[in-house]
Amino acid sequence: MSLYYGIPILLIAAVMQSAWLEDVRILGGRPDLVLLLVVTWSVIRGAREGVVWGFVGGICCDLLSGGSFGLWTLSLTIVGFLAGQPWVHALGPTLMRLALMSALGTVLGHFVLLTLMILLGYVVDLGRGFQTVALPAAVLDFLLSPFAFTFLVWFHHRSRRQLSGFAQ
Amino acid sequence: MKRDRGPWLAWVLLILALVLIVLSESGALGPAEGLLSLVVAPVERAVSAIVKGVGSVTGSTRDVIELQQRVAGLASANEALVQENFRLREYQAENEELRRQLNFHQENPTYGSIGVDVVEQGCTIFPCGDVVGQDTNPYLRFVIITVGSRDGVAVGMPVVTGGAAMIGRIARTSPNLSYVQLINDPASLVTAMLQQSRVMGLVEGTEEGQLLMTNILPDEEVAEGETIITSSIGGILPRGLILGQVESVIYLESDLFQRAVIRPAVDFRRIETVLVITDFPQPDLEELAIP
Numbered sequence: 001m002s003l004y005y006g007i008p009i010l011l012i013a014a015v016m017q018s019a020w021l022e023d024v025r026i027l028g029g030r031p032d033l034v035l036l037l038v039v040t041w042s043v044i045r046g047a048r049e050g051v052v053w054g055f056v057g058g059i060c061c062d063l064l065s066g067g068s069f070g071l072w073t074l075s076l077t078i079v080g081f082l083a084g085q086p087w088v089h090a091l092g093p094t095l096m097r098l099a100l101m102s103a104l105g106t107v108l109g110h111f112v113l114l115t116l117m118i119l120l121g122y123v124v125d126l127g128r129g130f131q132t133v134a135l136p137a138a139v140l141d142f143l144l145s146p147f148a149f150t151f152l153v154w155f156h157h158r159s160r161r162q163l164s165g166f167a168q
Numbered sequence: 169m170k171r172d173r174g175p176w177l178a179w180v181l182l183i184l185a186l187v188l189i190v191l192s193e194s195g196a197l198g199p200a201e202g203l204l205s206l207v208v209a210p211v212e213r214a215v216s217a218i219v220k221g222v223g224s225v226t227g228s229t230r231d232v233i234e235l236q237q238r239v240a241g242l243a244s245a246n247e248a249l250v251q252e253n254f255r256l257r258e259y260q261a262e263n264e265e266l267r268r269q270l271n272f273h274q275e276n277p278t279y280g281s282i283g284v285d286v287v288e289q290g291c292t293i294f295p296c297g298d299v300v301g302q303d304t305n306p307y308l309r310f311v312i313i314t315v316g317s318r319d320g321v322a323v324g325m326p327v328v329t330g331g332a333a334m335i336g337r338i339a340r341t342s343p344n345l346s347y348v349q350l351i352n353d354p355a356s357l358v359t360a361m362l363q364q365s366r367v368m369g370l371v372e373g374t375e376e377g378q379l380l381m382t383n384i385l386p387d388e389e390v391a392e393g394e395t396i397i398t399s400s401i402g403g404i405l406p407r408g409l410i411l412g413q414v415e416s417v418i419y420l421e422s423d424l425f426q427r428a429v430i431r432p433a434v435d436f437r438r439i440e441t442v443l444v445i446t447d448f449p450q451p452d453l454e455e456l457a458i459p
Contacts, residue, residue, distance in 0.1 A: 011208070015212050017304050064212065067303070067305045068192045077182055128375060
C-alpha cells in the first residue's frame, strides 16, 4: 500500500488518538493507535516501509502535541525500523509475532519517548511513566493487534484492487 | 542487481527526526509546523465533531452512574456555596463602594475587572476557541484549541473557561490551532495567592495530574476550602483568575515550606470552550525602576 493511503490512515489515527482515545481508559491506560499501525505495517512489510510509516506517523502525532516537534517522529521511526527486522519472523505465527511485537514496540516506543523527554528537560519519571502509561498501553496494543492487522490487510487488498483498476 | 534501500533510508529518516527535534528546540520550525497544521486543523475539527456526536450517545450510560455520584457531591457542595455566596455578596457590595471612592475603574478600565469581563465580553473581544483534542503524548497535559496566531493568539497568553477559571497558558501556536499547557502539567508553574488570607505561593502540576500550591511559608495560616487565584507577580498573568480551592494542607516539621493540595476549579477532561486573554494591564516597569 502506497503512502497515498498510508498518510491519511496515519493522520486520521493520530487525530482519533488526540480527539477520542485520550478520554478512553481501559485497564488504566489507553492504546497507542498510531504506534500500533506502524508496528503492524512494519511486521507485514519489513523495515524499509516500516521506517517511512514510523516517520510519517510520528509527524502526525507531533503535529497534535504541545511538546517538542520530533519526539514522536524519532520514537516511531526507531520502532518501525526494529519491528520490521527479519528476526521478527522467528517469533512464531503471524498473529503471535504481531501481538508480541505490538507489545514490545509499545514499550520500546515509550522508552525512547521518555528518554528523549528526560534529555530535553521535561518533568517525567521513567519508572512511573512505564508503570502507569507504557505497560497498560503495551497490554492494550497486544490485544488490539489482530484488529489492526485485519484492517490493514483488508485495506491493502482493497487499495491494490482500486489502483490496478485505475491502471487498466 | 537490486540494492536494498532499507538501512540507509532508516538512517536518513532517523537523522531527519533528530534534526526536527533540534530545529524545534531552537524555534526554527514554526513556519513549517504552521503549514502542516493547515492540513491537520480541518481533520482535527471534523473528527472532534464526530467524536463529540458519537460520544454524547455512547457516553450517556456511563454518565448516568457518574452523574448520580456527582449529584450527591454537588448537593453538599451547593449548601456550602450558598453560604459562601451570601458572604461574597457582602464583599461585592463593599468592593463596589470602594471602587467608586477610588475612581479605580476610570483610571484602570480593565484592571481588576478582568475576572468578570472575560466572561461577559465573550468571543467578541477575546479569541474564543473549542477544545478539539488533547496531547498525543501521554506524558504531557496539553489541549488543542481551534484558535491560532491568525486570531491574535500568542505564546504565554492565559486561557480561561467557565467564568474566570484559568486552565492554562498558550505554549505553542500555529495559524489555526493553539496548544494550551494545562496548569496541572508537571512543567506548569503559576504564581498564586489565597484569596482571603492573601498568602502567596506557587501552583504547580504533578505527574499524577494533581495541583499543588507550594512555597507557602510555615507560619502562614492556610484554611481548607480557601480559593486560590493568580497573583500577577511577574507580570505574565492578570490577577484574580481562579485556580481552585484548598483541599488539604501538607506540612512536615522537616519541610521548609507548607504545601496545599488543590481541588481544581474545572474538570480538565471536560473542557469544551475556552477564552484566550490576549491583553491585560501590566505594571509600568519604568515606575518600578530605582531612581
